[in-house]
Amino acid sequence: MPNPVVRAETYYLPPPPRRGQPVADWSQVPGAELVYLWLNYRMGRRTPVPTEAVPDAPPVYARINQNRWIGDCAACGSAAIVSVTDLRFGCAECLRDWVPLVAPDDVDAVEAELLLIPQTYLRNWWHPDDPANPAQPPGDPGPPIEGAPPK
Numbered sequence: 001m002p003n004p005v006v007r008a009e010t011y012y013l014p015p016p017p018r019r020g021q022p023v024a025d026w027s028q029v030p031g032a033e034l035v036y037l038w039l040n041y042r043m044g045r046r047t048p049v050p051t052e053a054v055p056d057a058p059p060v061y062a063r064i065n066q067n068r069w070i071g072d073c074a075a076c077g078s079a080a081i082v083s084v085t086d087l088r089f090g091c092a093e094c095l096r097d098w099v100p101l102v103a104p105d106d107v108d109a110v111e112a113e114l115l116l117i118p119q120t121y122l123r124n125w126w127h128p129d130d131p132a133n134p135a136q137p138p139g140d141p142g143p144p145i146e147g148a149p150p151k
Contacts, residue, residue: 003120005111006068007031008083012038031083032090032101039092050090050097059100060089061130064110067120071101072132102127 004010012034014024026037036049060071062082071082076094084103090096104110104127114123126133 002115002118003067005064005114005123006081007085008034008069008081009085011068011081015041030088031086032088032098033086034083035080035092036090045092047092047095050095052097054097054099057099059102061127061132062101062103063127063130064114064123064125067114067123069103074099102129 008031012026014026014037017023026034029037033049036047039045039047058074060074060082062069062071062084064070065079069082069084070079071089072079073089073091073094073096075096076091078091078093080089080092082089082101084101084107087101087103088098089101090098110125114125117123126135
């Protein structure tokens with residue numbers, strides 16, 4: 001079986017239990033909030049989970065980069081593995097509050113198509129509506145610039 005595409009729910013896992021301590025249960029934590037718990041545990045940070053939404057913020061588009069669903073922060077440029085079932089994106093680096101996350105309508109179909117590629121580092125996908133999608137056709141170049149050589 002090929003390696004499944006990584007989501008926040010399968011990447012940001014609780015720490016192993018310490019001797020004599022119960023196992024941490026993160027199963028009730030929404031997928032978008034898991035990154036904060038994980039960073040606080042793994043990196044010793046005290047990063048608060050956002051409580052507000054950024055009004056009128058453009059959405060972040062989920063994309064697959066080397067077999068991981070990620071979202072890119074528009075404010076600072078950092079990226080994080082995201083949940084495609086909890087459609088919120090908050091940045092744990094610049095502490096940006098929640099913005100909408102856009103995922104494809106059929107996540108399972110996108111993942112199934114990529115699973116046909118055996119090398120996980122070649123599994124990449126961009127949302128067709130994402131303005132940062134490198135496969136977008138070029139826009140209208142506009143009127144010719146006076147004095148520029150002909151095309």
